[in-house]
Amino acid sequence: MNTTISSKPQIFLLHYAGGDRNSFRPLVENLQNLFQIETPELPGRGGRMSEPFLKNKHAAVENLLNQIKMKRKKEVPYMIYGHSMGAILGLEICHTMENNADAPEYFVATGYPGPNIKNNPPIAGLPRAEFFEEVRKLGGLSDEVMEIGELLDFFEPVLRADFGLLENKENVPFSGKIQTPVYAVMGKNEQYALNIRNWKNYTTANCECQIVNGNHFFINQNFNYLAQVIKNVMNAAMAK
Template identity: 25%
Template sequence: MSWFRCPETRPWASMRLFCLPHAGGSAVFYRPWAKAVSPAVEVQAVQYPGRADRMADAFVTDAHQLARLIAGAMAPLMDRPAALFGHSMGAVLAYEVARLLQERGTPPVHLFASGARPPHDRDDDRVAERDDDGVVEAMVKLGGTDAEVLRDPELRELVLPYVRNDFALIEAYEHRDGTRLAVPVTAIIGDADPHVTEAQAKGWGAVTDGRFALTVLPGDHFYLTPQQPRVIAEVQRTLEVPA
């Protein structure tokens, strides 16, 4: 099963944007981006195993292993410049993928880290260890469409295992010394995100020798849903692609 979902194949596109979902998320989260982004960009959304059309695939329980699998799957698609966009858990995974790609001589042109603390500043909260109601409560607090799904008992039974796996994966993640990024990084957060403050988001500047920028938009942890046009405009401006 492929690791990527491409809502609209664009053989003429000058660049690919690989999008990594949040904990409990799937590739469908980025489906609207394909229509909204410049024709010069092809969106490739990562589909983690154990959910949606990969429900039968075994979970990956280690963030470093998951990053290696994603980076390996990207290899055939690196015939064009590539940028990475990750939200929340996806931002940390995108960072690890960027390190691996750089090591292999095919660094991304840019890393966008959305709604996340930097890799060396982890949250002490342990959602994965809570009971089912506790996991649901954490999802509802963060917001997003996944929280609504968890209100349906039947869907909840399907969704909770991979939500719990994702929380366990990111909560067990530890930053390791190694390749230092030379890739430019942009951190983007919502001004009312309970998960990451502006001061914490600035810490992303410490992970790269490339240039760093921070963008703060109105909204909570899932600011990028209502602010989609502004997020995409920021990505396009940064990547210097026509709107």
């Protein structure tokens, strides 16, 4: 039994803004028979609720990298998946892991068109009503949640912190290229969906881009599709 478990490839799931290690529960259920699943989590939420939020992208990348390195089993291949903020941070994590001679087999990125495309005004410092109106546009919170003040009280500090992390003026835009193959998916109702082929500018390896029905959180209705994508790309990578 232990031999079988240890031979499974690893997958690191990187959560989106406002998310935590439980954000991909349906995906975990779909993949757990084939992968050793790791769910790194940024401070200030979930099991790390008592820790202070991070302030910029560099700190978030370093924090997630430390968690990945602690869980990484170098005797098996691995891949990285990230949605939205998770994709932004995941790209830089792939780059660093390559420099450490432990490149992932694949990087699956959803809800993000790649670097240097999005040009939205910052929202982290907006008044509450305006802030949640912008969050609503992303499709991240249901209308039911938006009507319950206690739930908004719970989500507001985490969401503000994560948007602030991404909007920090100290952040340095990613300008290099990774050597890891990329599979990128966006919902057709996302603002920058038609820019998805921008990903080809940021990898020297194979890059496949797909647009599916839905908004920024299309993944919530497409976990089975996403799980199949992950299985397919890992099978293809391991067959080489």
